[in-house]
Amino acid sequence: MPAIAKTSDISVVRAAQRIVERRGVDELSMQAVASAVKVTAPALYKRFAGRDDLLRAVQRRGFAELAAALRSVAGHKDPAALLAAFASAYRAFAKERRSLYEAMFRDAGALGEEDLAARRAAAAPLLEALAGVVPAGEALKAARTLTAFAHGFAEMERAEAFRLGASVDEAFFYGVTTLVHAIIEGK
Numbered sequence: 449m450p451a452i453a454k455t456s457d458i459s460v461v462r463a464a465q466r467i468v469e470r471r472g473v474d475e476l477s478m479q480a481v482a483s484a485v486k487v488t489a490p491a492l493y494k495r496f497a498g499r500d501d502l503l504r505a506v507q508r509r510g511f512a513e514l515a516a517a518l519r520s521v522a523g524h525k526d527p528a529a530l531l532a533a534f535a536s537a538y539r540a541f542a543k544e545r546r547s548l549y550e551a552m553f554r555d556a557g558a559l560g561e562e563d564l565a566a567r568r569a570a571a572a573p574l575l576e577a578l579a580g581v582v583p584a585g586e587a588l589k590a591a592r593t594l595t596a597f598a599h600g601f602a603e604m605e606r607a608e609a610f611r612l613g614a615s616v617d618e619a620f621f622y623g624v625t626t627l628v629h630a631i632i633e634g635k
Contacts, residue, residue, distance in 0.1 A: 455485045473551040503556040508566040510552040518573040527581045531628045542602035
């Protein structure tokens, strides 16, 4: 008769995410997670192939949480306000969930279909919003442009690279406004 599981996959992933969020992605180890869920490290290997597999599970969970954050602002009717809200929600997620956000973009080996599906789901709210704003076939390009700006800005903030004075928030909104108008006007 098989042994009764002492923990679930989701509790293991939640424990791994807590480690990442509290101590950083470099502190994620099978032993640390095993200790957190009160099992032995070898027991985790029955569920996850190794640290990279566990990190990919944390990444999928992070992308699901990012998707929820983006969906939470999807109520704007004005396209410019909606796109600006998406960029702001993305930036806020990156700032508030700094360690998780960093982990989401760490290389954890080859991405499987489940990993790609999580990333697609995170992009879906923005792509859906853009579908009604830009010409057919342009939504992915526009989404990549806006996301690249928000991601790059968030990474520069994380690195404390904005040291020339003035308001960083004003710079962000200037950039978003400029991009959003260019996307909507097709320029």
